[in-house]
Amino acid sequence: MSETIFSKIIDRDIPADIVFEDDLCLAFRDVNPQAPTHILIIPKKPIAKLGEADDDDQALLGHLLLKTREIANDLGLGDAYRVVINNGENAGQTVFHLHLHLLAGRPFSWPPG
Numbered sequence: 001m002s003e004t005i006f007s008k009i010i011d012r013d014i015p016a017d018i019v020f021e022d023d024l025c026l027a028f029r030d031v032n033p034q035a036p037t038h039i040l041i042i043p044k045k046p047i048a049k050l051g052e053a054d055d056d057d058q059a060l061l062g063h064l065l066l067k068t069r070e071i072a073n074d075l076g077l078g079d080a081y082r083v084v085i086n087n088g089e090n091a092g093q094t095v096f097h098l099h100l101h102l103l104a105g106r107p108f109s110w111p112p113g
Contacts, residue, residue: 006042006097020071024063027071027102035082036105037075041068047098050087068102077104084112 008014009028016028019039030038043060047053053061065083072081081104086093 002096004046004095004097006040006095006099007046010042010044019075020067022067024060025067027067030101034101035103035108037077037081037103039071039075039102041071041100041102043098048096049093049098050085053098064100068100072102072104075104077102080104082108082112 005014009016010026016026018026018028020027020041023044025041025043027039027041030040041064043064045057045060047057050061068083072078081102084101084103085098086101
């Protein structure tokens with residue numbers, strides 16, 4: 001996988017407003033928020049998109065979801081938030097490093113797109 005803005009954030013080459021970090025992932029505020037709360041949760045392992053994750057990534061993918069819940073709780077979001085993963089350019093993915101969007105603070109409609 002080629003270097004992305006997210007890998008540069010992991011390496012601290014680009015600053016970010018980090019809200020959580022552990023050995024497996026990093027979470028930071030989106031610089032172009034689509035809701036009052038918009039956090040990106042990224043694995044430190046370079047996976048371009050969800051469709052390229054493999055069976056060996058099962059524990060990591062579960063970790064990302066559980067940390068998303070933990071971050072939502074730490075931010076006091078309660079149970080009113082949305083988690084989005086875009087897979088591929090036609091689905092709206094613009095940075096090809098797997099990431100989860102944690103969105104909250106406004107009403108959301110359905111369907112989302």
